[in-house]
Amino acid sequence: MPVDGVVEREPGSGLSASPSRPAHAIDELFEAVLDDTGDATVRRLVSESWERSLAAAIDPATALPPFRFDPSESAARLAAHPLHNVMPLLRSNLVSIAEEAMHVVVVTDEQGIVLWREGANAVLRPADRVGLVEGSCWSEEAIGTNAMGTTLAVGQPVQIHSTEHLVRAVHAWTCVAAPVRDPDTGRIVGAIDITGPRRTIHPAMLALVGATAQLAENQMRMQLAIADERLRARNQPHLLSLRGTPGALVTPTGRIIAGEPFGEWPERVDLEQIAAGADRVRLADGREMHVEPLAEGYLLRAARRRGRATTVEAPRHALSLRFLGDGSPTVVLDGESHALTLRPAEILTALALHPEGLTAERLAFLLYGEDGNQTTVRGEIHRLRALIGTDVLKTRPYRLDAVVDTDFGTVRRALRDGRIGDALRACAGPLLPRSDAPEVRGARDELEVGLRRAVLESDDVELVHAYATHRLGRDDLEAHELLVDMLPAGDPRRAVAESRAARLLAE
Template sequence: MTTHDARGASGPPDSRHPVEHAHLLHQVFDAVLAGEPGPMMPRALVSESWQRSLAAQIDPDQRTPPVVVQDAELPDLRTAHPLNAVMPLLRSTLVSIADEAMHVMLVTDADGIILWREGAARLLVSADQVGLQPGTRWTEDAIGTNAMGTTLAVDAPVTIHSAEHLVRTYHAWTCAAAPVHDPDTGDILGAIDISGPLHTVHPAMVQLVSATAQLAENQLRVRLAIADERLRVRNMPHLTSLRGKAGALVTASGRIIAGEPYGAWPERVALLPGADRVRLEDGREMMVEPLAEGFLLHAPRKGAAAPNRSALSLRFMTDGAPSVLLNGTAIPVTLRPAELLTALALNPDGLSAEQLALLLYGDDGNPTTVRGEVLRLRTLIGSDVLRTRPYRLAATVDADFHAVRRALRARQPAEALRACGGQLLPRSDAPAIRDLRDELEAGLRRAVLDIYDPDLMGEFIAHPLGRGDIEAHDRLLDMLPASDSRRPEIRTRLSRLLSEA
């Protein structure tokens, strides 16, 4: 199935009327599959995709995409996927256009599984009938040539029009898609696609999707830069503790974000899971010491073994489940272990069973009960991390509540707000947790309201802690000029809050 078509591999297939062009493509499709001469050759992009699809034994006449993810599994997959962070951008950029133009917007993961689908309601019914729905896989080896699968295969924006789809079921559709890349590793995270009836095709579809993918990558790049800076600030004490000796802070993916001496480090190092040392390209051997969210590289210490202090990351200020990482590995915890870890993190010098019982249960606390809970927690994180006599954490602890408290004490409300994902363990009634939760929420709210910063106030009313704050909404309306486009939405939300008060 060779081709001599000189047109661009990923650009629009033709500039003539969509229906006329679709008719021509049907003739090309039938001729190629029959092994007969046709009116023209398919585009190189399409020809090569057909070859890959047919080699995967895709049947052009009878095929639907496999359902690989059930509806109940989709919410967790969406929440965990990196593209979830840019879905507001994708919706604001593409969904309104898709509604008006009778298209659907689809977003897949790197395996071609549709995770999100939005667009014109009438078209969603038609999409359901052909399996164009969340949970289905659209790689070329699953459903043949299509914009989502082909863009993942060639790592470039593509348009697939009508009979360029290998499976006849989709000859009434035209689709444009572009890949989205991880700004950290460069790997493909997934694909963004606009699909619709062939009569709605527009030559600019692929450019629109490609530009939107670039916007998404830029937003991910900004988020990565912010995360790098936070990681750098939190862990600079580890680098400083080397007292001028060679060392570097490394992200979990192996990127070096700070080093001493400056300029003497590669951009990235290859860290094998569990390895305690790595050899750099210049031949230097460095020890790898795990931190809560990354690693510290330093030269081997002569005459002594490098300390093996564990790194514990606690993310408890969230509307979701509490999150614990031990040396980069997730540790599943329920509410009571999270409360214990919070109390121990707040008291690094250690606590007795009696003191822990008072902090967690109040005057009715039973030390015997606490000892049993500590024993269960030690089985989760290890006796080398949770020590006894007194109970204490023998680890480098990075906790979100520590970060919020430090930022508030340093009078940095923007940093405090961004370090806070929500309430501290909102289901906890432990006295120590309640007191800290009230302290952080009140301190954060007051810090935001005490300064004249409309952008920060806007972040606050969009934050879980500020969504229901009537005074904050009212204050922001006073700050914004009458021409500000945000005013109608804020006024509507304020009216709703007042009606519910």
């Protein structure tokens, strides 16, 4: 273990630069190792990282971290990142310690791009000068050996001290970092880092950062279990509606969380083919399954066998509506997907919002206003019943005899439960944006106003920034003005927000 700031020799790996060495001795050690003169060596972890960094053509004399994204984009990336929901934990565990010890706390994504940083103001200014700001990339391939990039490369907590950094510009710093793995996929999704002047990092910081990363993973695991149960409860009717045909419920990342029959399913399925536009996947055992997108997640189903008799009562139908955003409205009925035109989508929206049922007169008013005509509505209903079935769309009154799941309902539930970030991420855009039906307009406005109010009253700068760059908030002057007020003067996102607010004000 390190004693009084001295780093012990690793077996067969040589002597590391240590905080107790004078600055000129540390610099001489760096030059000796890099120039391959004398008998000075560095730790194996560091030497292997240097080899990777030099192979990536990093220049120790001139390299600075590149910007992979505009700093204004990094907050939106954080809002959509798996680590977003554990940021309160990271702040409570690390920020006060970092501020007192004159350090900076940094969170990166899996590529080493800085999504967030916070710490003592006196240290943030010199951190700016070496590019340790949101949007900059600290992978080994981008800036050479450093704790953030190296922990992502080796998948374990590391400390990089002073001249163990390959690039001279950061020799005045020491940093400790630990990777964070997504319990959903098992992949590294980012890194937690504490960086400070090279004489101020205590050996216990490495254990602190490692423990905090484990706490973050545990909290993500708990949140995942809760989300799985919600997804399972809401979408189990889709599985039951297959009526004996093998099928499974799949999360958006490809994990199977329920299947019929039980016990015949792999842990995961590869959904990359779906992202490429395919409508089916092949399981490891060779079975080919159709994939139907639900309001959240997917339904796998095997091709139904013709002429198969059943002696059990068929369960209620399952209906999933995907009506948010600019794409074509889509309905998934009992595992089969159908594209809709605008009018049937409007009718289904109204019926989903009124599960108790609607008379022809009331439905005509909700769709057409005072000029609504019952005869027109009856014709539309007749055509819709031919598409989804007379046992799904009942009459007298008009109602849906099915378990209904909607993407706009997912956003409404998240808002009702206070899960503002989840609501914003689930909202792909306005509800049926081309619709002028009074009922749809009202539901659309209610959803957008509710989401906007929740975000602007949240006092969460990351949420406000995510909203300001979202489809719903990019033209919202008040949101951009609020963002300007919330961001500190040195935050590069503030200038972008000020520019956008000025353009909106001038329009």
